[in-house]
Amino acid sequence: MNTHRMSLLELQREMAAVVMTPLTADEGMREKTLDGRRTKAIAEKMIAPNSRLSSVERLELYNRQYWFRVLDSLAEDFGSLRKVIGSKRYDAMAIAYLNAYPSRSFTLRNLGSKLPEWLAEHAEFTGRRQKLAVDVAKIEWAFVEAFDNAELQPLNMEEVKTLSSESKLQLQPHLRLVALNYPADEVVLNLQEREGRQASEAGRAEEHEELAPMELGAMRAKQTWLAVHRVEYNVYFRRLVKEEFEILKAIECGKRLGEAIQAGLSETRIAERKQAAVLREWFQNWAELGWLCAKDE
Amino acid sequence: MSGNRFNGFSNHGVGIGLRIPHYKEIFSRKPVVDWFEIISENFMCDAGRPMQVLERILEQYRVVQHGVSMYFGSVTEPDPEHIKRLKALVKRTGTPWLSDHLCWGSVDGNYTHDLLPLPYTWEAVERTVERVKRVQDTLEIPVAVENVSSYAAYNDSEMTEWEFLNEVVVRADCGILFDVNNVYVSSVNHEFDPLDYVNAIPAERVAQIHIAGHSKYEKYILDTHDHPVIDPVWTLYERAIERCGYTPTLLEWDDHIPSFDEVHGEALKANRYLNAAKKSNAAMVGAA
Structure with missing residues (x-):
C-alpha cells in the first residue's frame, strides 16, 4: 500500500493533469495522461470511491466538466x-x-x-x-x-488640426486592425x-x-484591410485602404506621425498631388470615429 | 437580527443573479428586486457593453459581487491583475461584501475554470486561510467563502467538510456564503446527513445564503442551477434560517434560464422563512 501522502501542490498538479487531459471520442476519461501516466492509478491514489462510483468515475466527472466548459466557451467566440x-x-x-x-x-x-x-x-x-x-x-x-477593451478620451477635431509630423499618438484601445487574405x-x-x-x-x-x-x-483571395471597432456599445467592421491601414498600424507601433504617414504612403499609387487631400479626409474620419488619442508619456 | 459584520450589517433580503437573458426585461420594466448578485469576472473588463449594463443596474439596484475564480485553496499564487481588477470593481459597485468559493481551480498558472474540491487537510486549511486573509486585507471589505458542491472526496482528508469550513472561517475571521443546495448535492454524493452540516456551521458568520436547483442522475447529483429549488433543499434552508436568522438570500439559476418573473418568483419563496425569522426576532426584541 502506498503510504506517501501528497502535498497539496502535488495533489493539485496531479489532478489538473488528469482533468485537463482530452476526453476519448465517447467523452470518457482516457487511460493515460498526455505524459503517459495511468489515470486509473492517479485516481485511486487520490480519490476515495463511494458505494455508487469508483475513484475513476468520480474524477471523470471533473474531466468531462472541464472539457465541456472550455469547448463551449471557445465555441461562443x-x-x-x-x-x-x-x-x-x-x-x-x-x-x-x-x-x-x-x-x-x-x-x-x-x-x-x-x-x-x-x-x-x-x-x-x-x-x-x-x-x-x-x-x-x-x-x-x-x-x-x-x-x-478600454475606451480613452479621443482627440477632438481641433486637437487633430494642431498635430505635426513630430506628434506621437495612440489608437483607441478598442480599435483592432486586421489584415486579411480574403474578404x-x-x-x-x-x-x-x-x-x-x-x-x-x-x-x-x-x-x-x-x-x-x-x-x-x-471565393477568391483578395487582400483586405479591416478596422474592428466599437461605436456606442456595438462592434462594427470598417474596410480600410492599404495606406490607411499602414498609417494606423505605424501609429499603433508608436511611430511619430510623420514617420507613420511616410510608412503608409511609401508604396502608394495615390498621385502625389492628391495625397494631402486624402490624408486630410482620413484624419478627419478617424477623428470623427474617435480613433486617435493622446499618447501616454 | 438583520445583518452582521460579515455582510456589512446589511438588510438585504431576497435577490437573484443578474443574467443576460433578463437584461431587456429589467431595463424596460424596472421590476422591484431587492438586490442583484453579479459574477465579478463578467464585469472585470475595461469598458463596453458589460460596463454600460453594470452602470445602468447600479443606478437602480443594489449589487453584491460573487466571484468564481479566486480559488482560495489553490497553492500557486493568484494573478495580481485579477486582484487589481477585482478591487477596482469593488470600488465601482460598492458591494457591502464579496464572496467566492472554498475550492481550488488553478495551478502553475493554468486555470480549469471549475470549482474543484479541496482535500480536508490541515495543510489545506493553512493555505486557504492565508489566501482569504490576504484577499480580505487587500479588498478592505468583508469576504465570505462559499461551500461548493462536490463529486469526489480525497483519500487524504483528515476531517469532514463542515469541520474544514469552520476551521477556515474562524482562523481567517471571514464570513460564510452558505449554499444549502450545495450541502444537499454533496450529502447525496458523499452519503452524509445534510442536517449535520447545517447544524455544525457557525451561524453567526453566515453573510449570505444561496439556494438553487440541480440535476439528478442515476449515481450522483450535479449542481447545474437549471431547475427550481426542491423541497429537501427548502427544508435545509428553513433550518439554516432558524439558526442564522434573517439572512440575505440569493437564488442561482444559470442554465435553461426561464423568464425573469419565474426566476424572481422562485426566489421570493424564501420570504416564507425569512418573514418568520423577522417576526420571531421582533417578538424576542419586544419581550426583552
Missing part, C-alpha cells in the same frame, strides 16, 4: 469559424488548440487569444480553407477585444446575419448540432 470549417474539423481543432494553450487567465474571455496565430501553423484542421479560416479567426478574436468580413457578417435570423425564428441558435463546412461558392 468562434461560431463563424466553426461554420466555415465544419463542426467535425472545428471540434478536433478546438481540442488541439486548448491542449496547446490551456487558459492562463482568471477569465474565460481570453481563452481564444492565441487561436488565430496557432491556427496559422496548423493547416491539418482547416483543409483547403486554411487562409480563410485564419482570417475568420482573426476577425472573431478582434470582435472579442473590440467588445470590451472574410463578408463571410462573418453574412453568418452573423443568418444566425440572428435563425435565433429570432427558432428562439435559440443551435450550438451543438453537427455542421458540414458551409458552401462559400468560388
